[in-house]
Amino acid sequence: MSIEKDLKQYKEQFKKEALTSDEKRAIRLNIISYMHKNPLEDAHVYSGMGGFLGLFSSKTPLLKYASVLVLVVAILGSSFGVSYAAHKSLPGEFLYPVKTSINEKVLSWTAQSPKEKADFYIKLAQTRLQEVEKAATKGKLHAKAKTQAENSFTVAVGNAENYMGVVGKENALARAQLQGSLESVLNAHEVVLDALAAKNSGPEVAEFTETIRAKKKLISQERRKIQAELFAKGDMNSLKINAESQLKEAKKALEKANIVLKNKKPSLSAGTYITAQENMGAAANIVSQGEGHLEDAKYSQALELLQKGKQTADEVDMNVTSAAQLQLDMQLPKVQSYTNSETEINIDTIK
Numbered sequence: 188m189s190i191e192k193d194l195k196q197y198k199e200q201f202k203k204e205a206l207t208s209d210e211k212r213a214i215r216l217n218i219i220s221y222m223h224k225n226p227l228e229d230a231h232v233y234s235g236m237g238g239f240l241g242l243f244s245s246k247t248p249l250l251k252y253a254s255v256l257v258l259v260v261a262i263l264g265s266s267f268g269v270s271y272a273a274h275k276s277l278p279g280e281f282l283y284p285v286k287t288s289i290n291e292k293v294l295s296w297t298a299q300s301p302k303e304k305a306d307f308y309i310k311l312a313q314t315r316l317q318e319v320e321k322a323a324t325k326g327k328l329h330a331k332a333k334t335q336a337e338n339s340f341t342v343a344v345g346n347a348e349n350y351m352g353v354v355g356k357e358n359a360l361a362r363a364q365l366q367g368s369l370e371s372v373l374n375a376h377e378v379v380l381d382a383l384a385a386k387n388s389g390p391e392v393a394e395f396t397e398t399i400r401a402k403k404k405l406i407s408q409e410r411r412k413i414q415a416e417l418f419a420k421g422d423m424n425s426l427k428i429n430a431e432s433q434l435k436e437a438k439k440a441l442e443k444a445n446i447v448l449k450n451k452k453p454s455l456s457a458g459t460y461i462t463a464q465e466n467m468g469a470a471a472n473i474v475s476q477g478e479g480h481l482e483d484a485k486y487s488q489a490l491e492l493l494q495k496g497k498q499t500a501d502e503v504d505m506n507v508t509s510a511a512q513l514q515l516d517m518q519l520p521k522v523q524s525y526t527n528s529e530t531e532i533n534i535d536t537i538k
Contacts, residue, residue: 277322278339279332287339301353302361308347309369315340316376316399317509323383323392324513333391337398344369344402359413360429364494366410371498373403375505382517418487426486433493434481437474440500441467447504454511462519463503469522470499 273282274290291311298307319336322328328336347369355362380396417426448463455463477492499522510517 277318277325277327277332278336279322279327279329283335287342301350302365305347305350305354305365306368308343308350309365309372312340312343312347312369313372313376313505315343316372316380319392319395320376320379320383320509320513323380323389324515326389328389328391328395330391333395337395340398348406355413359417360425360490363410363413363417364429364433366406366413367494367498368501370403370406370410371501372505373399373406374498375502376509377403378502378506378517378519379509379513379515382515383513386515414491423484423486426490427481427484430477430481430486430489430493433490433497434474434478437477437493437497437500440497440504441471441474444470444500444504444507448507451507451511454514455507456510456516459507459510459517459519462521463507466499466503466519466522469524470496470503472524473499473522 273285276282276286295304295307298304315336319328319333319340322332322336347365351362351365351369354365377396377399380392380399384392384396445467448460448467452460473492474496477489477496480486480489480492503519506517506519509515
């Protein structure tokens with residue numbers, strides 16, 4: 188195919204591309220958050236030529252975040268822009284390097300604190316996995332695409348781990364909770380990829396899934412080691428504060444996952460829906476157990492259970508969303524509920 192035909196093809200593709208409402212909202216909220224955290228230091232009005240020139244003074248903070256906004260607008264503002272059109276590209280496609288090297292680099296600048304950056308890269312790791320799933324569903328996960336996807340996934344996870352390490356210097360429990368979030372992402376999408384592999388989507392899917400399993404094992408081991416050390420220290424005030432925070436997050440996750448399950452029900456197979464519903468019941472039970480331990484001042488047990496409950500709800504959310512989008516009949520792993528006696532005897536049995 189000639190260069191002229193290539194350009195014509197991509198120009199037609201650009202016309203069809205558009206951000207979803209959720210994508211636009213996420214970007215808008217990130218920009219607003221950045222602006223709030225980096226307010227103007229001087230709100231006086233600039234007037235006349237001197238005021239205009241003053242806008243570009245190194246001492247003037249008015250353009251403190253202008254470069255970020257200009258680049259975001261450059262990505263989002265033109266329906267014919269290469270960067271704009273790249274956001275839905277998949278591994279192995281022509282525009283994918285633009286998406287990973289330019290678009291996402293710009294968007295990463297709106298995350299300011301180490302925790303925000305860790306969250307950003309955790310979500311980016313999930314995006315990488317969703318791309319692999321879509322490519323596999325379309326029969327486009329060939330060897331080159333798989334290699335490109337693995338490299339991008341490894342970079343996202345590596346960046347997330349780096350920022351989690353920074354967070355851990357101030358709050359080791361916060362680091363463990365971020366690791367739990369990444370673990371949930373890997374758990375959920377491992378199930379999706381296993382289902383795709385079972386449909387004979389090619390050896391690349393199974394090979395990529397092994398990469399996820401290996402990374403998940405390391406993250407889980409590190410998280411448990413950190414938590415065990417902190418629990419052994421017995422800093423009750425820190426454990427209480429983190430358990431209270433985790434309870435709020437767990438309840439939000441339960442509420443969100445229940446809404447997603449209700450909305451996606453028409454697109455799910457009977458088996459997927461029933462297991463997802465059962466897992467949500469188990470998640471609610473686990474969170475309730477954790478809340479009881481929190482009230483009894485058993486903060487270590489409370490934190491472990493609340494994290495497990497949140498992870499379960501998050502995984503149902505991700506599994507149900509993927510099953511609906513890919514029209515995939517998935518055999519979801521069933522989550523065990525726990526009784527008071529079981530959590531009293533051996534908290535370490537919770538995986």
